[in-house]
Amino acid sequence: MAQTQTVVSSHAAPGTAWEPRIVAFLCYWCSYTGADSAGTARMKYPPNVDIIRVMCSGRIDPELVTTAFARGADGVMVLGCHIGDCHYIAGNHKTMARMPLLKRMLVDLGIEPDRFVHEWVSAAEGEKFTRLVCEVTERVRALGPLELPRQMREFGFGRGLGSKAWGE
Amino acid sequence: MTTEDSAVLQSQAAASSARIGVFICHCGGNISDVVNVAEVAKVVGTFPGVAYATTTTFLCSDPGQALIEEKVRELGLDRVVVAACSPTLHQTTFRRTVKRAGLNEYMFEHVNVREQVSWVCEDPRGATDKAIRLIRAAVGRTLHLEPLHKRRIPIHPAALVIGGGVAGLVAARDLAERGMKVVLVENRPFLGGRMAQLHTVFPTGENARELLGRVIEEVVANPLVTVLTNAQVINSEGIVGDFRTHIRIDPRGVNERLAYRENAIAACPEETINEFDFGLSRRKAIFMAYPGCWPPMPAIDWHTCTKCGKCVWAAGGKGIELDAQPREILVHSGVIVLATGYDPYEPLYGEYGYGIFPHILTLQQLVRLLDPQGPTGGQLPLPGNSHPRIAFIHCVGARQIEGVQQRQPDGKMKDYCARTCCTGALHAALAIKEQHPGAHIYDFYQDIRTYGRGHETYYERASEQGVVFIRYDPRHPPRVEKNARGDSPLLVKAADLLTSGLEVEVLADVVVLGTGVVPHDISELIGMYRCAVGSDRFLLEVHPKLRPVELAVSGVFLAGSCQGPMDITEASAAASAAASKAAALISQGQVEMDPFIARVNTELCTGCETCLTVCPYDAISRDAALKVAVISEALCTGCGTCSAACPSDAIQQDGFTDRQILSEVEMLLASVGQA
Numbered sequence: 001m002a003q004t005q006t007v008v009s010s011h012a013a014p015g016t017a018w019e020p021r022i023v024a025f026l027c028y029w030c031s032y033t034g035a036d037s038a039g040t041a042r043m044k045y046p047p048n049v050d051i052i053r054v055m056c057s058g059r060i061d062p063e064l065v066t067t068a069f070a071r072g073a074d075g076v077m078v079l080g081c082h083i084g085d086c087h088y089i090a091g092n093h094k095t096m097a098r099m100p101l102l103k104r105m106l107v108d109l110g111i112e113p114d115r116f117v118h119e120w121v122s123a124a125e126g127e128k129f130t131r132l133v134c135e136v137t138e139r140v141r142a143l144g145p146l147e148l149p150r151q152m153r154e155f156g157f158g159r160g161l162g163s164k165a166w167g168e
Numbered sequence: 169m170t171t172e173d174s175a176v177l178q179s180q181a182a183a184s185s186a187r188i189g190v191f192i193c194h195c196g197g198n199i200s201d202v203v204n205v206a207e208v209a210k211v212v213g214t215f216p217g218v219a220y221a222t223t224t225t226f227l228c229s230d231p232g233q234a235l236i237e238e239k240v241r242e243l244g245l246d247r248v249v250v251a252a253c254s255p256t257l258h259q260t261t262f263r264r265t266v267k268r269a270g271l272n273e274y275m276f277e278h279v280n281v282r283e284q285v286s287w288v289c290e291d292p293r294g295a296t297d298k299a300i301r302l303i304r305a306a307v308g309r310t311l312h313l314e315p316l317h318k319r320r321i322p323i324h325p326a327a328l329v330i331g332g333g334v335a336g337l338v339a340a341r342d343l344a345e346r347g348m349k350v351v352l353v354e355n356r357p358f359l360g361g362r363m364a365q366l367h368t369v370f371p372t373g374e375n376a377r378e379l380l381g382r383v384i385e386e387v388v389a390n391p392l393v394t395v396l397t398n399a400q401v402i403n404s405e406g407i408v409g410d411f412r413t414h415i416r417i418d419p420r421g422v423n424e425r426l427a428y429r430e431n432a433i434a435a436c437p438e439e440t441i442n443e444f445d446f447g448l449s450r451r452k453a454i455f456m457a458y459p460g461c462w463p464p465m466p467a468i469d470w471h472t473c474t475k476c477g478k479c480v481w482a483a484g485g486k487g488i489e490l491d492a493q494p495r496e497i498l499v500h501s502g503v504i505v506l507a508t509g510y511d512p513y514e515p516l517y518g519e520y521g522y523g524i525f526p527h528i529l530t531l532q533q534l535v536r537l538l539d540p541q542g543p544t545g546g547q548l549p550l551p552g553n554s555h556p557r558i559a560f561i562h563c564v565g566a567r568q569i570e571g572v573q574q575r576q577p578d579g580k581m582k583d584y585c586a587r588t589c590c591t592g593a594l595h596a597a598l599a600i601k602e603q604h605p606g607a608h609i610y611d612f613y614q615d616i617r618t619y620g621r622g623h624e625t626y627y628e629r630a631s632e633q634g635v636v637f638i639r640y641d642p643r644h645p646p647r648v649e650k651n652a653r654g655d656s657p658l659l660v661k662a663a664d665l666l667t668s669g670l671e672v673e674v675l676a677d678v679v680v681l682g683t684g685v686v687p688h689d690i691s692e693l694i695g696m697y698r699c700a701v702g703s704d705r706f707l708l709e710v711h712p713k714l715r716p717v718e719l720a721v722s723g724v725f726l727a728g729s730c731q732g733p734m735d736i737t738e739a740s741a742a743a744s745a746a747a748s749k750a751a752a753l754i755s756q757g758q759v760e761m762d763p764f765i766a767r768v769n770t771e772l773c774t775g776c777e778t779c780l781t782v783c784p785y786d787a788i789s790r791d792a793a794l795k796v797a798v799i800s801e802a803l804c805t806g807c808g809t810c811s812a813a814c815p816s817d818a819i820q821q822d823g824f825t826d827r828q829i830l831s832e833v834e835m836l837l838a839s840v841g842q843a
Contacts, residue, residue, distance in 0.1 A: 023837070042288075044289070046294070047291065047294035059811060061811070064833065068837065085708075087700070088720075089698050089784040090784045091784060
């Protein structure tokens with residue numbers, strides 16, 4: 001446990017200004033490569049978006065998104081290949097079916113729709129990736145902190161959303 | 169302690185035994201000029217499970233890799249995290265390093281702190297914090313890694329080439345020259361494909377069918393090649409190394425014993441449109457596609473034949489089998505080369521007057537008419553005077569613009585350049601000039617794209633010989649109208665950009681449409697091999713520069729114009745490339761595949777079959793006895809879609825398990841909500 005304390009203290013120094021924390025799930029073949037091409041072209045965007053890569057956007061279980069919010073993300077992005085470009089034929093078709101439903105569900109959970117972005121970014125679209133990151137960061141900054149972990153603690157949900165389903 | 173995060177707790181437990189080494193690369197300043205790597209190493213060193221953290225100038229260099237190996241051995245590290253460039257660049261490099269160090273190559277995690285941190289962050293503080301977060305997430309994930317092993321599949325040493333045009337022939341020849349067994353499948357009765365319909369080829373001016381004949385000779389003379397004509401692929405199963413393809417061979421109706429083939433053909437009373445001449449001539453139900461074709465014997469077109477038996481009688485009763493039945497064979501191959509080619513674009517009714525006026529030809533029809541072995545013996549059907557007027561219109565069914573051209577029946581625009589028609593049209597224009605030196609030729613174009621080596625000379629020669637070039641605005645393509653006056657039957661009108669938009673009217677005896685190319689319809693093969701297809705409907709390679717002749721489906725290669733418009737030179741080059749990639753794969757004897765496949769926990773599986781409906785590869789079936797899902801290791805490609813869809817969390821993808829991704833999420837956000 002002491003080690004976890006170290007992790008905490010090393011990073012979120014008390015008193016520093018709040019910065020949006022955004023988790024982005026990207027498919028490896030298109031969107032992750034698109035993010036790389038933004039880097040190769042030396043485009044600049046705010047450091048608030050942290051990327052988690054999966055092989056296909058079809059792997060992104062909606063529970064991963066809700067868990068990210070439950071663990072303290074202020075915003076979540078899901079980026080995949082454009083329809084027709086999926087490396088796995090049609091994995092992104094499933095993403096296309098799931099994410100709009102998830103977005104509606106998030107509204108019911110009290111999470112503003114602007115905190116969740118689902119978009120297609122191809123391997124060549126570094127510019128689009130950069131634009132999305134900038135837009136989302138600004139939108140989430142305007143909305144302010146979500147603080148779902150604190151809210152859930154106050155409501156008595158000690159362990160938060162989604163933890164049970166990931167069982168042993 | 170307010171945190172009761174399950175994954176964090178699990179990570180703590182896992183961390184108690186893990187010994188992770190974190191190696192942070194400066195990339196010679198590319199990373200360290202923005203990210204404070206020393207601070208990152210210091211902070212990372214305190215994370216649970218991290219036994220060692222360091223930085224170095226170039227981790228991918230030999231000394232950099234040696235450092236990883238040395239530290240793994242010296243400190244007994246059991247997992248490695250590398251924070252450097254993008255994993256697309258060096259993940260494989262470091263997996264090998266880790267393997268050399270004696271660890272499982274999948275006990276490794278690659279963090280991208282260059283393309284996604286130092287190169288995109290302006291603020292060093294923000295960049296350093298982001299690098300720390302990403303490495304922390306990777307450490308969280310690394311704690312839950314398990315050794316994985318690349319899948320190894322033996323490769324059956326034979327190749328199946330689908331398509332008997334020039335690309336398929338070249339691929340088959342090259343494979344056989346390397347000692348590989350090849351089965352070449354052509355669905356028409358004769359080899360040669362589209363190239364056989366040409367007269368001479370650019371830029372050498374050689375005879376197309378003579379060149380083709382040489383390749384065909386090399387292919388059929390090689391005992392390693394089996395050529396199947398009239399053969400359709402009807403079904404295919406299996407994966408790289410072990411494809412099993414069912415092929416139906418329709419009867420030819422003619423065998424080697426046929427001695428009087430001219431008599432047999434002459435005796436046939438049934439005629440139909442000759443597709444070889446694009447409808448400009450007719451042929452019999454028993455026919456030869458072109459002089460010198462292979463196989464050198466006629467075939468019977470069963471759609472036209474009435475089995476009247478006159479050919480049997482004319483042939484003296486020998487060599488014709490009107491009652492032959494189709495047969496089916498199974499071809500076992502390790503690799504597949506697709507060389508299914510293209511079709512010329514067929515203009516829509518009314519497009520530039522096509523179908524309305526009889527004096528309109530497609531470029532392909534013109535080429536047939538210019539061929540001395542064509543339907544008119546090489547003579548153009550032009551008016552008797554010595555100054556015929558011919559207008560070419562480029563980019564018909566190519567480079568179309570939304571709102572300007574009509575959509576195709578499939579709802580698409582043909583918005584790509586067909587690449588061969590500029591040189592093809594100029595090549596034909598010069599051939600007309602040779603035949604009719606007095607001909608007036610007008611060339612309506614958007615851009616002249618004579619891009620290949622030697623192609624530009626056709627443009628120069630056409631200009632020298634008086635071909636009049638009229639450049640039209642793509643948004644205002646030329647109009648073809650009936651000429652009310654008596655001289656020539658047609659009028660072509662366009663605003664000429666070369667004369668500042670002057671409206672030009674040209675009289676034409678014949679209008680030639682420079683028609684583009686469309687992929688040959690292979691929807692069944694696309695479904696069978698699960699090929700990726702681009703928005704232009706051509707087959708899509710894995711990467712246009714790095715893996716240009718490979719499909720994403722391993723073991724399937726692309727040769728020629730099934731991939732996009734190509735001239736013969738390019739199609740042959742692509743076919744040779746596909747053949748050498750295919751041969752290299754066969755020579756390996758076995759193929760290695762990523763181990764990120766999905767697995768079913770049969771205790772959790774309820775047999776709901778949700779996964780069966782989402783799998784893009786039909787890799788999942790349901791075990792009727794156990795009532796659970798079963799995933800075929802061989803067919804699974806590791807997208808993980810089933811894992812996300814499983815309502816019981818019974819499916820986990822190796823390398824991307826729920827716990828691995830979840831701990832990545834939680835460690836990424838660990839400082840949030842705890843402050």
